[in-house]
Amino acid sequence: TGHKLNLITIGMLVAVVAVVVIDRTVLHVHEPAPTALSTPTAAEKSIAVLAFEDLSPGGDQAYFADGLSEELLNVLAQVPELKVAGRTSSFAFKGTNTGLREIGELLNVAHILEGSVRKSGNRIRVTAQLIRVEDGFHLWSETYDRTMDDVFAIQDDIARNVADAMKIILDDDAWRRMQAAGVRNVDAFVAYQKGREAFAVAHGADDLLGMMRDNIGYFHRAIEL
Numbered sequence: 001t002g003h004k005l006n007l008i009t010i011g012m013l014v015a016v017v018a019v020v021v022i023d024r025t026v027l028h029v030h031e032p033a034p035t036a037l038s039t040p041t042a043a044e045k046s047i048a049v050l051a052f053e054d055l056s057p058g059g060d061q062a063y064f065a066d067g068l069s070e071e072l073l074n075v076l077a078q079v080p081e082l083k084v085a086g087r088t089s090s091f092a093f094k095g096t097n098t099g100l101r102e103i104g105e106l107l108n109v110a111h112i113l114e115g116s117v118r119k120s121g122n123r124i125r126v127t128a129q130l131i132r133v134e135d136g137f138h139l140w141s142e143t144y145d146r147t148m149d150d151v152f153a154i155q156d157d158i159a160r161n162v163a164d165a166m167k168i169i170l171d172d173d174a175w176r177r178m179q180a181a182g183v184r185n186v187d188a189f190v191a192y193q194k195g196r197e198a199f200a201v202a203h204g205a206d207d208l209l210g211m212m213r214d215n216i217g218y219f220h221r222a223i224e225l
Contacts (some may be wrong), residue, residue, distance in 0.1 A: 042104065042108045042109050042110040042133070043083050043109075043110065044110050045081050045082050045083065045110070045166055045168060046082070046083040046084070046085070046108070046109040046110050046111065047076065047082060047083070047084055047085070047109055047110070047111040047112065047113055047130075047162070047166070048084075048085035048089070048090045048103065048104070048107045048109045048111075048112050048113070049069055049070075049072050049073040049076065049084070049085075049090055049113045050069070050090055050091075050093060050094070050103070050112060050113065050114045051065065051066055051069045051090070051091045051093075051094040052065040052066070052068055052069045052114070052115045052116055052117050052126075052128075053065065053114075053115070053116040053117070054116070054117055055116045055117065055118040055125075056117070056118050056119045056120065057118075057120060061117060061118075061119045062197075063193045063194055063196065063197040064117060064119060064190065064193055065116070065117040066091070066094075066193070067189060067190075067192070067193035067196075068117060068126070068151065068155065069091075069115075070087055071155055071189075072113065072155055072158060072159060073087055073090065075155060075156070075159045076113075076159055076162065076163075078177040079163060079168060079170065081168050082163070082166070082168060083109070085107045085108075085109050089107055090107065100112050100114075100131055100133060100136060101133055101136065103133075104133030104134075105133075109133065110132065110133055110134065111130060111131065111132055111133060111139070111166060112130075112131050112133060113128060113129070113130050113131075113158075113162060114128075114129060114131065115127050115128035115129060119148075122147050122148050122149075123145070123146075123147060123148075124144075124145075124146060124147070124148060124150075124151065124154075125143065125144065125145050126143070126144045126146075126151075126154050126158075127141070127142070127143045127144075128141065128142055128144075128158045129141035129142075130161075130162050130165050130166075139165040139166070140161050140162065140164075140165040142157075142158070142161065144157070148186055148190075149186060151186055151189070152184055152186070185225050187221075187225050188221075188222045188225035189222075191218045191219070191221040191222040191225065192218065192219070192222040194215065194218045195215045195216070195218035195219040195222065197215070
């Protein structure tokens with residue numbers, strides 16, 4: 001009985017060793033080596049529109065600069081080939097010193113559109129520049145010195161130049177969708193942005209209600225226009 005028990009024990013040990021050898025040499029011969037996890041890369045045709053900076057003498061045109069930036073974002077979002085980061089994500093960097101490369105990585109975009117607005121009376125100067133996140137190089141930039149009546153022509157020109165710089169071909173339907181996006185009445189645009197300004201500076205419900213009472217006339221004016 002003891003001899004048989006020894007044989008059984010040896011047989012079991014041999015079987016275990018055989019299983020281990022087969023598992024380590026045969027079953028895993030073709031198994032690929034593990035690779036490090038990689039972060040998703042930004043699509044080449046992707047962009048974030050940052051809030052344009054207000055450079056007006058009185059420093060009181062932030063609402064207009066924000067509105068122009070948002071309109072540009074809405075226009076570019078009509079391009080099927082182009083992935084556009086949302087307003088909340090893009091505008092989160094307003095007033096910060098975050099580098100463009102870091103912003104691009106955080107938003108997972110390959111390009112950034114930034115600019116500034118300087119408004120004095122009925123004259124405006126809009127500067128826009130398209131930057132490639134990967135190397136920080138400018139793909140396109142332009143400065144527009146126009147009147148307020150030309151603000152939407154400026155918007156359309158910026159959108160078209162951005163598309164051209166990113167090698168996006170716009171057919172007639174895409175261009176019509178871009179032109180149809182957003183407000184097209186300058187006075188309505190300004191009135192609406194002034195009304196919205198209350199939301200940006202209000203602190204608490206009571207403060208918001210007070211400011212809304214002062215600003216609701218702008219919304220009525222925008223609706224009329």
